[in-house]
Amino acid sequence: MTKKALIIIPCFNEEQSIAILLGELSMIDFSGHYDVNVIVVNDGSIDKTAEVVSQFDIILLDLTVNLGIGGAVQTGFKYALENDFDVAIQVDGDGQHPPAEIQKLLNVYHETKSNIVIGSRFITKRGFQSSALRRFGIFYLHWLNKVFTKKNIYDITSGFRLFDKKAIALAARYYPDEYPEPESLVIFAKAGFSIAETPVMMKPRQGGQSSIRYFSQMYYMIKVTIAMFFSYIRKVK
Amino acid sequence: MQKIQIIIIFINSLLLFYIARLIIKGKLREEYAIAWIVCTIVLMFFSFWRNGLEVLAKAFGIFEAPNLVFTSFIFIILIYLLHLSMVNTKLQKDITKLTQEIALMKQKVKKDESNDAA
Structure with missing residues (x-):
């Protein structure tokens, strides 16, 4: 039986890179186990993102207000839940996550049946690696995550992730809106989900700006630390 | 009653009146208005009872009211x-x-x- 997979692409002002990404996606043949649908969540972009996207034959969810990456992705999870998808994969709209690597996540999911599959930059040292300061931050988060989840996950901040049905249902109900990745891992670990990780090649962003820039890096660390701590002690409803 | 007391009481009444108007017009929800109304009442109370502040300060052991x-x-x-x-x-x-x-x-x-x- 073919399963339904949803590719969720959150984007905020990605008019340059989104067309390339959607073009690449349309070339890929996912035939086999999965019936793949693509959904773009336009997070209140003020450029021509929505126009560019509507030229493609895919589903567009248009957010009237900018919610931040987490709120945008969560909209995709809500869609996946309503339309009964088996897996959902987040692929960032800036072109960092090469569509060719999606199959890898699906394969790992197929083999391990994990609730979450993370596409990781760090397991092997191939492809795009980020700056030293960012790497230190990621090292710290790795340690923090180990404290809170008792799991060894290498790429805590990777947004390139696959969610199974159970994870979709949880994320549709509760997903952090700002810098969601590290915090959501704590939530998933508490829910008892299994988390698998697979190395992927990532590219430097094709355009636009990272959501984590110099001035906000300190803020990012503090915010994420607090958020992870409170997610850890909070009772799962 | 001293001049300053009359001025304070007058301004206070204006504030209370304004808050009431905001509530009536639906521009201020009652739950937020509570804090404001309590504030004006406290101010009003101490503008009538001028020594009250000194008395309270002494009771709390604070030298300067x-x-x-x-x-x-x-x-x-x-x-x-x-x-x-x-x-x-x-x-x-x-x-x-x-x-x-x-x-x-x-x-x-x-x-x-x-x-x-x-």
């Missing part, structure tokens, strides 16, 4: 700010939910329309 005013007001303001942050958090959550719901519904309507056209 104005310090009692500053300490208690800063504390109250901090608590009120916390309350506003809570309100803000709730609003943000609600807006997120609504925005997501609207996007999902817009998509559904569009799909139904194109199905009808076909």
